[in-house]
Amino acid sequence: MAALILYYSSGAASMSSHLALEEVGAEYEPRAVKLSENEQRKPEYLAINPRGRVPALVLEDGKVLTEATAILYYLAREYPKAKLLPDDPLEQARCLEWLAWLASFMHIGFQQVRRPMRFVGQNPDYFQAVKTAGMQHLRGGYMDIERRLGQSEYAVGDSFTIADLHLYVFFNWGRAAGFIAPAASPNLMRWGNKVGARPSIQKVAEMESVKILK
């Protein structure tokens, strides 16, 4: 009975935690939380994560860890053989820099586009302005990512890390939403297609019914 339990939503930012569990070879049980049915706000889920957000990882002893940044870091530390975190403290901090920026800037941009009511309440007259501002942030954000990646093979240093795992979620979202086009984003395309070929991504995409875009 020692398995971890991951609460996730299909195609949500929780996907990187799901990917990490596959990458490290952990024994885990995935449990879907349907955002479309507002399950993250139901008492059963709030008993797991009172903040009503995914992902949440239930550890062997029943403790619950939330926030993708924390879960990715924890799994990388607990399963060091998978080498998802660099040894160098500065490179570790660089991974956190990516994760923090993706969560506070890029993810908020997508929330503006997808759930404008979070930012202006229920009056639909305001929604378009929220979406337009979100799209503008995202366009700038993807240009920023393109520039930062440059010719690098991975987001941080010379190896695949938790930063790549989380960035991949935003690669797939950006492809689906039209923010990443081959001509304008050669670095992101090269990086995304390489990372997207990893078995963990193929497997989790199938489990979550997420279409992987190339």
Add this chain to the structure above:
Amino acid sequence: MAALILYYSSGAASMSSHLALEEVGAEYEPRAVKLSENEQRKPEYLAINPRGRVPALVLEDGKVLTEATAILYYLAREYPKAKLLPDDPLEQARCLEWLAWLASFMHIGFQQVRRPMRFVGQNPDYFQAVKTAGMQHLRGGYMDIERRLGQSEYAVGDSFTIADLHLYVFFNWGRAAGFIAPAASPNLMRWGNKVGARPSIQKVAEMESVKILK
């Protein structure tokens, strides 16, 4: 010249990085970026951090590290004697859980209140809806913090960590904005007044001309 350089704005979320530099006893030069004069968008600062955000920490070799989460983690790792990060990987992840949530939920709430244009563009007709939604998030957020802190002396485990440093910024913001009242938030008040007595906070508050509220 081997000193670190911190780019910060008075009273902004960069204050926790400033506090950390004092806590670890690093040799550093603080450089103010005036958000009121939009200095974070000027070419001089964009050359340091193209994302136009504070904090940014320039390392001894000229490399630049951004995002409070990354800077706090880096300083804690580079100056282990200050013991700002627990030894246990799960407790380290708990610190990151606090930092990630503060950055993506609480900080966004304050941005809605302070800079609604970020979320709806320049039409002031929309600003009040953004502020109202932000206030609602923040009220819930401070209740959440109150509950999570409970009777604990510190945010994570039995010792003072980078989670307390960043949370302190939100304590002071919450006091100033009226989200934290002694009667409703006894845990936060007890915690905040204890942490607020640390010499680092007294010193940085003076340097940044921030009023420390009790």
